[in-house]
Amino acid sequence: MAHVLIIDDEPSICWGLAELVRSLGHTSATAPSAEEGFVQAERQPPDVVILDVRLPGIDGITAMRRFHEQLGPLPVIIITAFGDLPTAIEAMRRGAFEYLVKPFELAAAQHAIERAIEPRPSPPADRPAPSPSSSQLPLVGASPAMQEVFKRIAVVAASDACVHVHGESGTGKELVARAIHQYSRRAQGPFVAVNLAALSPTLAESELFGHVRGAFTGAESSRKGVLEQAHGGTIFLDEAADIPPAVQVKLLRVLEYGEFAPVGGDRPVRSDFRIITATHQDLGRLVAEGRFRADLYYRLITFTIELPPLRQRPGDIRLLAEFFLDQLAAKNRCPRPPLTPETLALLESRPWYGNVRELRNALEHALLIARGGPLRREHFPPPTPPAHAAGATREAMLAAMVAAWAEQQMSARPNATGLYEQLMALIEPPLFRTVLARNRGQFLAAAKQLGLHRVTLKRKMAGYGEDEGAH
Numbered sequence: 001m002a003h004v005l006i007i008d009d010e011p012s013i014c015w016g017l018a019e020l021v022r023s024l025g026h027t028s029a030t031a032p033s034a035e036e037g038f039v040q041a042e043r044q045p046p047d048v049v050i051l052d053v054r055l056p057g058i059d060g061i062t063a064m065r066r067f068h069e070q071l072g073p074l075p076v077i078i079i080t081a082f083g084d085l086p087t088a089i090e091a092m093r094r095g096a097f098e099y100l101v102k103p104f105e106l107a108a109a110q111h112a113i114e115r116a117i118e119p120r121p122s123p124p125a126d127r128p129a130p131s132p133s134s135s136q137l138p139l140v141g142a143s144p145a146m147q148e149v150f151k152r153i154a155v156v157a158a159s160d161a162c163v164h165v166h167g168e169s170g171t172g173k174e175l176v177a178r179a180i181h182q183y184s185r186r187a188q189g190p191f192v193a194v195n196l197a198a199l200s201p202t203l204a205e206s207e208l209f210g211h212v213r214g215a216f217t218g219a220e221s222s223r224k225g226v227l228e229q230a231h232g233g234t235i236f237l238d239e240a241a242d243i244p245p246a247v248q249v250k251l252l253r254v255l256e257y258g259e260f261a262p263v264g265g266d267r268p269v270r271s272d273f274r275i276i277t278a279t280h281q282d283l284g285r286l287v288a289e290g291r292f293r294a295d296l297y298y299r300l301i302t303f304t305i306e307l308p309p310l311r312q313r314p315g316d317i318r319l320l321a322e323f324f325l326d327q328l329a330a331k332n333r334c335p336r337p338p339l340t341p342e343t344l345a346l347l348e349s350r351p352w353y354g355n356v357r358e359l360r361n362a363l364e365h366a367l368l369i370a371r372g373g374p375l376r377r378e379h380f381p382p383p384t385p386p387a388h389a390a391g392a393t394r395e396a397m398l399a400a401m402v403a404a405w406a407e408q409q410m411s412a413r414p415n416a417t418g419l420y421e422q423l424m425a426l427i428e429p430p431l432f433r434t435v436l437a438r439n440r441g442q443f444l445a446a447a448k449q450l451g452l453h454r455v456t457l458k459r460k461m462a463g464y465g466e467d468e469g470a471h
Contacts, residue, residue: 191230
């Protein structure tokens with residue numbers, strides 16, 4: 001039976017966690033402040049501490065350090081209402097076992113407590129972690145999916161493990177790689193990014209490993225490859241699924257032995273770097289199809305981070321839009337328009353198949369067209385169709401967009417009602433306008449082409465406020 005100390009200034013949080021601990025067969029004590037928590041710990045030393053960051057008096061991060069000084073490396077689960085990347089990094093680098101973002105599900109708390117109570121081997125000697133840079137990387141999000149991303153970045157940053165970032169195009173894979181580098185012990189070293197999809201198979205080997213003079217036609221001088229340039233730092237290989245087969249063999253040797261030979265050279269070059277890879281493709285499927293080496297695959301996916309598409313976290317659109325509007329207004333030296341409810345509703349209604357990159361580009365387009373005025377629907381470019389629909393019929397593309405819209409609406413509002421009426425309000429007006437325009441505004445002809453009664457068409461158009469000019 002373990003003893004859990006719960007420190008939070010919200011009585012409801014203390015009560016709920018205490019009941020959870022009791023239901024798991026353990027004992028607990030609660031305290032409204034860190035100072036009271038120290039007293040409780042002296043009476044009965046805890047096996048696990050659950051600690052809020054924002055407390056009256058001593059804050060949670062400072063209190064965690066004092067608990068570790070007095071009680072040794074016991075697991076401390078941090079609770080925070082400020083679920084951003086710097087908070088996650090600070091908690092982890094200070095020795096937090098886990099952190100939970102309010103409001104959290106009891107199931108998440110239970111999982112954290114059960115893991116904390118499990119016996120563990122003695123931890124290795126502490127390795128100093130770098131302090132975060134003052135200029136934080138623009139990884140923005142408050143959704144549970146992004147909180148999980150922040151947590152995984154915080155967990156893996158201090159290690160040298162290979163990391164694989166998977167996500168659709170435009171979700172911010174390179175930003176994740178840069179964040180891992182920034183918060184790692186290699187932060188003072190170089191960060192070298194290579195997009196393998198942009199390289200031809202014949203150039204990929206030379207780009208990665210370098211070449212000596214005379215290695216091939218046009219190699220008039222020796223050149224260092226990016227693996228050597230990344231010595232002491234991090235190399236980020238974007239679109240890793242496009243690594244040519246011959247290069248896969250050579251890269252595997254580098255990961256195993258830390259050395260390689262440049263193209264045309266016979267003298268090995270040693271380089272100490274961390275490797276982070278990313279792709280929007282399914283590497284596991286490519287392995288099954290024989291298009292990617294299994295041994296290299298297992299080396300690259302030591303630790304994976306899954307980036308959610310923007311349509312699965314619509315609650316983050318407001319935060320992202322506010323961030324980008326600040327950034328873009330400063331960049332273009334123009335007034336920063338407010339994010340009106342109408343503009344936000346428009347942004348939240350789009351599927352964003354191009355993800356965060358498409359959102360940023362759409363906002364910049366609207367900002368330039370608006371010329372200092374409020375952003376309106378007509379200022380935004382049309383939505384980007386899904387990548388898989390490039391060769392699809394328009395009907396299939398429309399069906400995919402409707403399905404994505406419905407998924408987004410239900411994700412944003414799980415108890416939403418009236419989805420059919422909302423969809424019709426989006427689809428019918430442009431349909432009616434197009435058919436009426438083709439029929440020169442004649443309701444009778446347009447209604448016949450639509451398969452509606454003329455009175456029904458007039459009533460619907462009037463309801464949408466679009467019956468002017470037709471007859």
